[in-house]
Amino acid sequence: MSLDYPTYDSIMTHAHDRRLREKMYRAWATRSSDLGNNPEWDNSDNIKNILSLRHEAANLVGFKNYADYSLATKMAGSIDEVLTFLQELAARSRAAAEQELSALQDLAGMDLEPWDIAFWLEKYKQAKFSVSNEELRQYFPAGTVISGLFALAARLYDVELVEEDDIAVWHKDARYFSIRNAGGEIIGGFYTDIYARNGKRNGAWIDECISRQDLNGSPVLPVGYLVCNFPPPDDAGLSLLTHDDVVTLFHEFGHMLHHLLTRIDLPSISGINGVPWDAVELPSQFMENFAWSYEVLEKCSAHPESGEPLPRELFDKLEQSRNAGAGLAMLRQLELGLFDFQLHAEYQPGEPVSSLDMLNAVRDEISLLKHPDYDRLPHAFSHIFAGGYAAGYYSYKWAEVLAADAFSAFEDAGIFDPSIALRFRREILEVGGSRDIMQAYIAFRGRKPTIDALLHQNGIQSA
Numbered sequence: 001m002s003l004d005y006p007t008y009d010s011i012m013t014h015a016h017d018r019r020l021r022e023k024m025y026r027a028w029a030t031r032s033s034d035l036g037n038n039p040e041w042d043n044s045d046n047i048k049n050i051l052s053l054r055h056e057a058a059n060l061v062g063f064k065n066y067a068d069y070s071l072a073t074k075m076a077g078s079i080d081e082v083l084t085f086l087q088e089l090a091a092r093s094r095a096a097a098e099q100e101l102s103a104l105q106d107l108a109g110m111d112l113e114p115w116d117i118a119f120w121l122e123k124y125k126q127a128k129f130s131v132s133n134e135e136l137r138q139y140f141p142a143g144t145v146i147s148g149l150f151a152l153a154a155r156l157y158d159v160e161l162v163e164e165d166d167i168a169v170w171h172k173d174a175r176y177f178s179i180r181n182a183g184g185e186i187i188g189g190f191y192t193d194i195y196a197r198n199g200k201r202n203g204a205w206i207d208e209c210i211s212r213q214d215l216n217g218s219p220v221l222p223v224g225y226l227v228c229n230f231p232p233p234d235d236a237g238l239s240l241l242t243h244d245d246v247v248t249l250f251h252e253f254g255h256m257l258h259h260l261l262t263r264i265d266l267p268s269i270s271g272i273n274g275v276p277w278d279a280v281e282l283p284s285q286f287m288e289n290f291a292w293s294y295e296v297l298e299k300c301s302a303h304p305e306s307g308e309p310l311p312r313e314l315f316d317k318l319e320q321s322r323n324a325g326a327g328l329a330m331l332r333q334l335e336l337g338l339f340d341f342q343l344h345a346e347y348q349p350g351e352p353v354s355s356l357d358m359l360n361a362v363r364d365e366i367s368l369l370k371h372p373d374y375d376r377l378p379h380a381f382s383h384i385f386a387g388g389y390a391a392g393y394y395s396y397k398w399a400e401v402l403a404a405d406a407f408s409a410f411e412d413a414g415i416f417d418p419s420i421a422l423r424f425r426r427e428i429l430e431v432g433g434s435r436d437i438m439q440a441y442i443a444f445r446g447r448k449p450t451i452d453a454l455l456h457q458n459g460i461q462s463a
């Protein structure tokens with residue numbers, strides 16, 4: 001077995017042999033470290049060098065440390081604000097996580113180690129909710145989901161999405177749609193290429209082909225592409241999506257709307273450009289929320305044989321299973337966020353604290369589980385050492401809080417309320433990076449975001 005994530009995840013979730021899970025966990029947790037297989041791949045020195053160089057680079061341009069430098073272009077205002085944000089979420093999630101852990105330990109009949117959690121959580125979900133992905137996907141043919149999603153966008157934002165057959169595409173699965181205002185005026189367009197095939201990059205993402213701009217009186221409309229890797233259509237032309245796939249599609253489409261609905265004429269700040277890193281996932285995660293509404297899913301589903309929409313009782317089970325393990329998952333993400341942020345905020349050039357000591361200190365504060373001494377999580381934490389999330393991993397939670405808080409604006413008026421949706425379009429989707437994002441958010445919501453809606457949405461605390 002190889003140490004790629006799908007293999008690791010499958011073993012952790014499904015392998016009945018506890019010793020196998022532990023062996024896999026150990027191999028996973030020591031990747032690229034002094035305890036890994038090959039000293040050549042040990043990242044210990046790389047971690048030290050990267051932290052030292054980042055600190056020096058931040059100093060060179062006048063920042064106290066790399067965390068300060070990172071925040072200069074983000075929505076979060078200060079180191080204290082980020083730390084307080086993460087710590088408050090942790091404090092308010094702790095009781096729920098403790099209850100979840102003890103429910104899992106009751107089911108297992110023993111104390112659980114880190115390599116037991118995913119396995120027993122899966123058993124717990126099967127015992128309690130018995131919702132099957134295979135059963136669900138029978139109701140989500142890709143074409144039906146897309147029509148339902150476009151109808152939702154039309155209803156919320158007063159736009160129309162029209163397929164254009166005369167635009168050249170690169171593959172028979174690719175399609176092109178224009179987006180039009182209520183009066184029929186074309187304001188942009190996008191390609192979709194949603195099925196997996198050999199040689200295509202994995203995952204799901206959007207990007208821009210052209211940004212909206214008008215620099216010299218000849219306006220250019222935005223064009224983007226939306227790519228997924230859903231199961232290719234069978235002989236009957238049918239591709240059935242899991243509910244996870246549906247959520248993914250909504251997510252990416254939320255990014256696409258951000259790109260397409262912009263009214264800004266300067267390309268560097270139109271659409272998704274120039275939007276702070278910790279706020280750029282707001283439109284996408286906001287859109288995900290609609291994929292958890294029965295009223296929306298009813299319009300996105302049709303059984304290929306009966307034509308029936310998703311049955312209500314199946315949706316209810318799906319919704320109940322949504323929050324299983326939410327408290328534990330929350331603590332896990334907060335542990336990573338705090339570790340990353342403190343590591344960069346508290347760096348001292350003369351006597352840098354080791355990344356392992358920092359991790360253990362954070363875990364003592366946050367984690368409910370005892371991790372083995374061999375755990376070398378930092379050595380393979382590529383988001384912060386090889387990607388763009390340095391002193392920014394907290395952004396995932398930050399954006400989730402924004403999205404949940406934004407969505408909760410619909411609570412009283414209903415999720416199709418046109419005046420709230422239109423305000424979201426005007427204040428958030430149209431302004432790109434032209435406006436301070438907190439000011440834009442306050443213009444939409446009437447106040448600053450709070451963490452309550454996310455905790456409520458995760459079933460961690462009632463509203």
Ligand SMILES: [Zn+2]
Nearest residue numbers: 251255281284
């Ligand atoms: Zn995204």
